Amino acid sequence: MSPFAKHAHATHTKLCQHPLPHDYFGSLAPLRYRTPDFSRDLLTAMVAELRHRRGRSRLKVVDLACGYGVNSALLKHGVDFAGFARLYRRPADPEGAVARDRAHFAARPVDQELTVVGVDTSTAATGYGLATGLLDAVVSTDLEHGEPTEADRAALADADLVLATGGVATLARVLALQTTPPAVLGWPLYGQCTEELVDCLTAHRLTVSSPDTTPRHQRHFATPHEREAYHYSLRRQRLEVAGSAAERSLCVTPLLAMPHA
Numbered sequence: 665m666s667p668f669a670k671h672a673h674a675t676h677t678k679l680c681q682h683p684l685p686h687d688y689f690g691s692l693a694p695l696r697y698r699t700p701d702f703s704r705d706l707l708t709a710m711v712a713e714l715r716h717r718r719g720r721s722r723l724k725v726v727d728l729a730c731g732y733g734v735n736s737a738l739l740k741h742g743v744d745f746a747g748f749a750r751l752y753r754r755p756a757d758p759e760g761a762v763a764r765d766r767a768h769f770a771a772r773p774v775d776q777e778l779t780v781v782g783v784d785t786s787t788a789a790t791g792y793g794l795a796t797g798l799l800d801a802v803v804s805t806d807l808e809h810g811e812p813t814e815a816d817r818a819a820l821a822d823a824d825l826v827l828a829t830g831g832v833a834t835l836a837r838v839l840a841l842q843t844t845p846p847a848v849l850g851w852p853l854y855g856q857c858t859e860e861l862v863d864c865l866t867a868h869r870l871t872v873s874s875p876d877t878t879p880r881h882q883r884h885f886a887t888p889h890e891r892e893a894y895h896y897s898l899r900r901q902r903l904e905v906a907g908s909a910a911e912r913s914l915c916v917t918p919l920l921a922m923p924h925a
Contacts, residue, residue, distance in 0.1 A: 677785070677786065679691055679692070679731075680731045680732065680784065680786040680788065680789035681786060681788055681789075682788055682789075683758050683762075683788050683791065683792060684752070684758055684761050684762075684792065685731075685732045685748075685752055685789075685792065686752050688731065688732060688789075689748070689749040689752045690752070692745075692749075692883060693745075693746070693749040695883040695884040695885075695886060696881070696883060696884055697745060697882065697883040698745065698880075698881055698882065698883070699851055699880075699882050699883075699916060700734055700735060700738050700744065700745045701744050701745055701746070702880055702881075703849070703851070703918065704738060704744070706849065706875060706918060706920070707735075707738065707739060707849065710825060710847055710849060710920075711723065711739070711778070711825070713847075714824050714825060714847055717923075718824065721777040722777045722778075722779070723777065723778055723779070723824040723825060724778075724779045724780075724781065724822055724823050724824050724825075725739065725778060725779065725780045725781070725823070725824065725825045725826075725827065726780075726781045726783060726820055726823040726825070726826045726827070726838060726846070727780060727781070727782050727783065727799075727826075727827045727829075728783045728784075728826065728827060728828055728829050728830045728834055728835065728838065729783065729784055729829040729830040730780075730782030730783060730784045730789075730790065730793065730799065730802075730827075731782075731784060731786070731789045731793075732789045732792050732793055732798070733780070733782060733789075733790075733792070733793035733796070733798030733799050734748060735780075735827055736780040736782070736793065736798040736799055737769070737798055739775065739778055739780065740774050740775045740778050740780065740798070741769050741772045741773070741774055741775075741798075742772070742773065743769070743772070751764075751765060751768065762792065762795045762796060765796045766795065766796045766797055769796055769797055769798060770797065779800045779801075780798070780799055780800055781799070781800060781801045781802070781803065781819050781820060781823070782799040782801070782802045782803070783802070783803045783807065783820075783830075783834070783838070784802070784803075784804065785804055785805075785806050786804075787802075787804050790802040790804060801819045802819075803816045803819055803820060807833065807834040807837045807838070808830065808831040808833045808834045809833070811837070812837060812841070817841055820838055820841050821841050821842065821843075822842070822843070822844075823838070823842055823846040824846050824847065825846055825847045825848075825849065826838060826839070826846050826847070826848045826849075827848075827849055827850075828848050828849065828850035828861075828919075829850065829851065832860050832861050832864050835848070835861070835864060836864050836868075839864070839865075839868040840868075842868075844923070845868055845869045845870055845923040845924075846923070847870075847920070847921065847922050847923065848865060848870060848920070848921040849918065849919070849920055849921075850918070850919045850920075850921075851882070851916040851917075851918055851919070852916060852917060852919055853882075853914065853915070853916055854879040854880075854898070854903070854910055854915035854916055854917050855894070855897055855898045855901055855903055855910075855915075858919060861919070862919075865921040869923065869924055870921035870922060870923060870924075871921065871922050871923075871924055872919065872920070872921045873919075873920050873921075873922075874917060874918065874919055874920070875918050875920050876917065876918055877917055878909075878917070879904075879908050879909045879910045879915035879916070879917060880909060880915055880916055880917065880918075881909050881912075881913040881915060882913060882914045882915055882916045883913060883914055884912065884913055884914075885912075885913065885914060890914070894910070894914060895910075895911075898910060
């Protein structure tokens with residue numbers, strides 16, 4: 665994992681240590697965090713394609729580093745990041761907020777044919793996801809450094825789609841549990857070396873592509889130091905900075921892996 669990937673993972677972990685997403689949205693919303701939003705069309709198209717390929721509507725999605733379940737809110741309820749963040753503009757007591765959010769999501773149209781399994785070591789965040797109905801099951805084992813339990817194996821098996829945020833070791837352990845290769849969608853940071861990730865995906869009988877190689881805004885820089893360090897890392901790799909989204913933002917480029925036809 666590159667230094668910036670490690671930095672992003674550490675930031676995610678730090679923001680997901682509370683039973684409610686106040687700190688998560690309070691920190692990321694002002695930075696215009698947008699990865700779930702610009703991935704909406706790609707995610708929707710992938711779900712439709714997988715349903716066509718599998719010949720069934722019911723699919724299992726495994727979301728690595730799922731946090732509070734933002735991707736599930738998008739997939740199952742059509743709630744974007746900004747809409748989710750609006751729920752947390754003012755403080756609420758934990759029990760009241762969870763009940764409110766559970767009712768909020770239950771009142772929205774829901775894709776009943778999607779099962780979302782969240783993988784995250786933050787039990788506070790995944791506990792929220794389970795309590796509000798965003799996540800159908802969770803795996804809290806640190807799969808980057810340890811093997812899955814029998815319960816984990818059962819929860820992760822038979823995945824149709826894996827959302828790959830986090831380390832390659834976690835992804836490799838999840839893919840090794842599958843009988844039929846799932847599709848994988850990831851958002852590597854622009855400038856991150858993806859050779860190890862691509863090797864992992866191809867080793868599990870997946871065809872890898874980059875639907876859009878243009879650096880896409882993930883979020884604004886949190887500090888001037890972060891901006892300077894990111895630009896330095898890009899210039900060392902002779903990647904474009906001036907005039908690109910990376911001049912103003914931490915960026916990602918989607919990476920898609922599909923089972924061999």
